[in-house]
Amino acid sequence: MITNDRLIICEHCDCVYEKVTLAKHQKTLCTRCGGVLQRYNGLTVQQRLALSFTAAVLWLFANFYPVMSISLQGLKNSATLWDSVLALSQGPITFIALVAAISIIIAPVFQLLLLIWVFSFALGGHRSPGFKLCMRWLETLRPWSMLEVCLLGAMVAVFKLAGLLDVLPGIGLFALAALSLLLIRIAGRDVRDLWDVLEPAQNPSTEEVMDEVPNR
């Protein structure tokens, strides 16, 4: 079991390698398929926590300030992310509203909460309560978080509408852009390092071990 911790499997071709410690600007590549195995991560846990907090604040901005406002001959309208979800839910495609709500609001906020939870304990050098569950959920949520898609959609709307109407990108849009970039950085696979950095608690219960095995 302990030796297994030092091994790494290529995501693309399941080739097994030994982990190496990387210096700045270095990455390891799979010899068989050429996929990236490891990348140097310069961020300490503390920095990640700080960035997570920043992301949380940005999420608040993105959700409570209008993403954009349009005006035509004195007619004005503006919408926040939540407004767009509500607008969808009132239409005939309520299900899409649910998907949109999950992918642009709920998934990111859960990701951020889990990251903050995990990192704040990691700062002290030990695993948080429910560490394994949190780490698994972070992996599960990653594909559901589609903030960058939303950002792209909003940008397309802004540029398309600019010819027809007066479009003003709001604070929400900038926050959204910053948030999506930050999330790529902090909620990526690098989180997995925590498994190695943090030793399991002195007397891990068998249940936790049992829980971990089938997932791996």
Added chain:
Amino acid sequence: MKSQIADERPTPGQASVKTRRFSVSLVWIVPIVAVLVGISLVVHSILQEGPTITLTFKTGDGLTANKTEVRYRNVVIGHVSDVELSDDQKSVVATVKLSKQAESFTREDSKYWVVRPRIGAGGVSGIDTLLSGDYIGADIGQSNNRAKNFNGLENPPPITYGEQGKRFTLHTQDLGSLDIGSAVYYRKIPVGEVVAYALDTDGKGVNLEVFVHAPNDAYVTENTRFWNVSGIDVSVGANGFAVKTESLSSMLVGGIAFGAPPYSPDDKPAAENKNYDLFNDQQTALAPPNGRPQYLTMRFDQALRGLKVDAPVEFLGIEFGRVVSVNLDFDEAKKGFPVLVGVVVYPQRLGQAYTKMLKVLHHDPDDEAAGVRLIGTFIENGLRAQARSGNLLTGQLYIAMDFYPKAAKVAFNPDARPVIIPTLPGSLEQLQEKFEAMVDKLNKLPVERIANNLDNNLVELRKGLAQFNAKTLPGVQTTLQDVSKTLQSANSTLAEDSPQREQLKQTMDEVSRMSRSLRELSDYLGRNPESLLRGRPKDAPAQDLQPSRN
């Protein structure tokens, strides 16, 4: 986290190592900055937040939460945050969040109304809202008290944004075709408008509030009169057909014009909120002031068909009042139905006569009893009222007051109010009466007898004529024949060769000889006058006896 591991070296001393338990990385600046930005945004929006007020409208037409704006001079000062029905479902309550600098719009007398496209006879407004959607217009108030709840106006107030000018109140009998927004004209230029109207407190008239914009409000003076120029004034006069109107707009929605009489000395601009009367037309408006009205009653014992309310009352031919009522009365004593005519007269309209009379008689126009006494003396001197026909075609009557010194004396009751003026039958009625009397007399003539006598006379006449024809005419004929004969014989007597004429000639010769001998005698006597005494001398020669030869 940084942990320091103490080196173990064979060095002389070992520095004591202090481990900082918590070291804070610079990266924390990032979330702090983010939070600060967030806080600043929140604080900014809190600082920007102005008062929240509620507006009550009859309908929520054009009001949308979070979209409808509140504007003052077309600058956004707030927006509607909520629109909902009032608790009693009778109105719509719009919650408005005003911006910080619009705090003064919570003054108690601030006004709010919905600006929407309005197309009326008076003009078109709010066209821009067709595209932009309705918005709430606001006008700032003056009051020092603040309020939270306002009643939204259904129509935009005509005067907004503290426009310079003056308001005046006009009294009139009825509103006519005037309305809020009807223009006020001065020399046919629109200088103001009607901003409000309301009934009197007793409901007996209408008070109109007009606003005259600066700087033209200076032309409203103490002497100014206001009159109604609604509709078209068509008049047919000696000069032809005249149509007068102030403007097309006033024709449709009514209007008011004002002006001062041409001669108005000591005129100064009127004070704000001065009260004026609204006259029906320019002519009555610019007439001299009526002065104190005097109510009089007249009692006519004749039917007054054609006497209408507002018919003129004239005094010696000068119009100085009008009829206000024509009523039938029942006379208990005579069991008849006299007509009671109430009139109002304005003695001041008599002009100079009135002022001079006041001066001479030292009469105080406010002393009612003295005025009645004055009328009493006039009646003593023969003042009588008469209903005269003003127009023979239409039969319109008017009341004429005149002096008839020969009129029968009438007892004057100085305590009766209104004062009763004795009357005379109208001129036409007098004529009728005389005519009637004549017809009566004619009726009384024994026409039948006269006709019979006349008939008999005619018969006699005919008989006489027949006799004349039968007897007298032949006599006349023979007489004429005789006359003819006489003339014939006279003619023959005077003929040239008639013996009568011969004889006449001889006679004339004889007379001539005789006259000659007479001359000789007279000559002889002239020469020998003694012979008259002595006779002719014997020895006188014969030649002496010869007649003279001349």
